[in-house]
Amino acid sequence: MSSSAIAITGSGISVPEHTITNEELCVGFNAYVRLFNDENAAAIAKGEVVELRESTAEFIETASGIKQRYVVNKSGILDPRIMRPVIEQRPDEELCHQAELAVRACKQALENAGRVGEDVDMVLLASSNLQRPYPAVAMEVQDAIGARGYAYDMNVACSSGTFAIQTAVDNVRAGSASCAIVVVPEIMSGHLNWCDRDSHFIFGDGCAAFVIEPLATSRVDQPWTVLGTKALTRYSHNIRNNGGYLGRCEPERRDEPDKLFMQQGRKVFKDIVPLAATFIREHIESLDIDPERVSRYWLHQANANMNRLIAKRVVGRDTEPHEAPTILDTYANTAGAGSMIAFHLHNQDMAAGSTGVLCSFGAGYSIGSILLRRQ
Numbered sequence: 610m611s612s613s614a615i616a617i618t619g620s621g622i623s624v625p626e627h628t629i630t631n632e633e634l635c636v637g638f639n640a641y642v643r644l645f646n647d648e649n650a651a652a653i654a655k656g657e658v659v660e661l662r663e664s665t666a667e668f669i670e671t672a673s674g675i676k677q678r679y680v681v682n683k684s685g686i687l688d689p690r691i692m693r694p695v696i697e698q699r700p701d702e703e704l705c706h707q708a709e710l711a712v713r714a715c716k717q718a719l720e721n722a723g724r725v726g727e728d729v730d731m732v733l734l735a736s737s738n739l740q741r742p743y744p745a746v747a748m749e750v751q752d753a754i755g756a757r758g759y760a761y762d763m764n765v766a767c768s769s770g771t772f773a774i775q776t777a778v779d780n781v782r783a784g785s786a787s788c789a790i791v792v793v794p795e796i797m798s799g800h801l802n803w804c805d806r807d808s809h810f811i812f813g814d815g816c817a818a819f820v821i822e823p824l825a826t827s828r829v830d831q832p833w834t835v836l837g838t839k840a841l842t843r844y845s846h847n848i849r850n851n852g853g854y855l856g857r858c859e860p861e862r863r864d865e866p867d868k869l870f871m872q873q874g875r876k877v878f879k880d881i882v883p884l885a886a887t888f889i890r891e892h893i894e895s896l897d898i899d900p901e902r903v904s905r906y907w908l909h910q911a912n913a914n915m916n917r918l919i920a921k922r923v924v925g926r927d928t929e930p931h932e933a934p935t936i937l938d939t940y941a942n943t944a945g946a947g948s949m950i951a952f953h954l955h956n957q958d959m960a961a962g963s964t965g966v967l968c969s970f971g972a973g974y975s976i977g978s979i980l981l982r983r984q
């Protein structure tokens with residue numbers, strides 16, 4: 610391995626304390642549907658308002674593989690009169706919600722890497738949604754863990770994690786930083802339209818963090834060497850969120866549904882499966898590795914059926930569950946953190962010399978692929 614080899618030397622995850630099962634979610638959602646239909650009965654009868662339909666736990670699990678999700682606040686989401694998490698802004702002197710989730714994952718990742726905050730000189734916080742524009746949440750995390758150097762935020766939606774890993778690897782390899790931490794705290798419950806039957810079940814809150822440093826400085830026995838990274842973006846409206854700071858300039862439209870997560874799920878499925886499969890396969894082959902010899906695929910965690918298809922197209926056969934592990938049943942879609950959480954939970958059993966691919970695909974469209982080998 611070359612002296613400039615870069616490695617992932619520790620990982621950590623964190624989740625908020627509340628969980629919501631599909632069954633609980635549907636009880637709350639269906640109560641909202643009945644309330645809405647009762648209150649709008651006259652307009653529905655006249656054809657002026659579309660009657661809402663109920664959701665089922667069976668559909669959610671079959672269509673996506675999701676059984677439950679972690680959320681920062683449960684009571685608001687399940688209250689048919691609220692239908693959103695109730696999350697109060699904390700005083701500026703306290704850690705904000707997103708930084709709190711991030712700090713917990715960072716501490717675990719540092720411990721697993723045999724490092725302390727002071728060893729870190731780059732904090733890259735990547736997320737689909739940032740709690741505020743500035744100062745960077747990354748700087749708050751940098752301060753809380755006692756890191757040195759520089760910190761900044763970035764957002765590539767569901768590919769935030771893989772794109773940040775690529776950036777951190779490049780920074781460490783170039784010598785701009787000696788030890789980086791990539792942290793991906795996703796409070797997806799805050800941007801989800803809990804009133805929308807097509808998407809109310811998709812996301813969960815969660816966070817993952819990786820310590821990235823030269824292989825030569827690793828303090829752990831079996832770090833994961835980064836063999837290559839690759840990123841792609843292709844503009845599409847099929848997953849979109851028009852929320853943003855200009856919303857206050859048109860207050861009459863500020864709370865319209867397009868200011869939250871929206872997607873054409875079927876179209877996304879059809880576009881992403883071939884795009885991601887070809888991209889991942891070409892990345893692996895460009896590094897002279899046979900996709901069949903890759904031991905594990907930590908795929909983006911959006912849909913279990915989609916992952917089965919992508920893994921099959923990459924490897925050329927049906928894969929066993931352990932080859933492309935899913936965490937959707939427990940965590941749902943945690944956007945940029947999903948494949949990193951899958952890595953954290955499913956890498957310790959792998960032998961020295963084995964390879965794995967960590968990848969993401971989502972809004973943008975954006976696709977990221979990180980090829981790893983265990984020392």
Ligand code: COA
Pocket residue numbers: 663664665668669672673767806807808848872873874875877878881911912915942944970971972
């Ligand atoms: N409960 C019960 N039925 C539901 C439902 C719900 N919550 N939501 C939709 N349905 C119904 C629909 O009405 C439709 O029935 P109909 O044909 O009688 O009208 C049927 O189920 C199929 O709906 P559809 O939206 O086509 O489902 P799907 O199989 O495409 O699954 C997703 C929906 C979102 C799970 C799936 O499309 C997906 O995951 N796509 C990829 C999304 C992705 O990767 N996004 C990236 C985000 S990071």
